[in-house]
Amino acid sequence: MRKTFVCIVCPVGCPVTVDMAGGEIGAISGLLCKKGEDFVRQEAISPVRLLFTTIPIDGAKDIDVLPVRSGGPLPKHMLSEAMDEMAKIKVRAPVKIGDIIVRDFMGHGVNIISSRTVKSRGVD
Numbered sequence: 001m002r003k004t005f006v007c008i009v010c011p012v013g014c015p016v017t018v019d020m021a022g023g024e025i026g027a028i029s030g031l032l033c034k035k036g037e038d039f040v041r042q043e044a045i046s047p048v049r050l051l052f053t054t055i056p057i058d059g060a061k062d063i064d065v066l067p068v069r070s071g072g073p074l075p076k077h078m079l080s081e082a083m084d085e086m087a088k089i090k091v092r093a094p095v096k097i098g099d100i101i102v103r104d105f106m107g108h109g110v111n112i113i114s115s116r117t118v119k120s121r122g123v124d
Helices: 037-045 076-086
Strands: 002-006 015-021 024-029 052-058 065-070 100-102 112-114
Touching (some): 052 076
Antiparallel strands (some): 100 112
């Protein structure tokens, strides 16, 4: 089996080809530097992504949604399900940047974290 993708570790954006044999990496070609080797190996075997989105916030001054992010990577194949779960979450102001909104999101040991400080209505 052959997998192709673009390495995103540095600005060059090398087109990479990974030959897989029995779930193992056989050969990697296309990398112009060693910086992306760990990324390529992770991407070929078990790709992960950080999750960035917004969730509704009640009682906030000036905004209706709160930007949030995952505190670590989640398996790429779970992102659709993760977004479905995120749609069920709602928070109440005030919230500070870095506050944990959800601990151990979906049982993966990754927290969902506020990316912005939001004051409550009526608080200057």
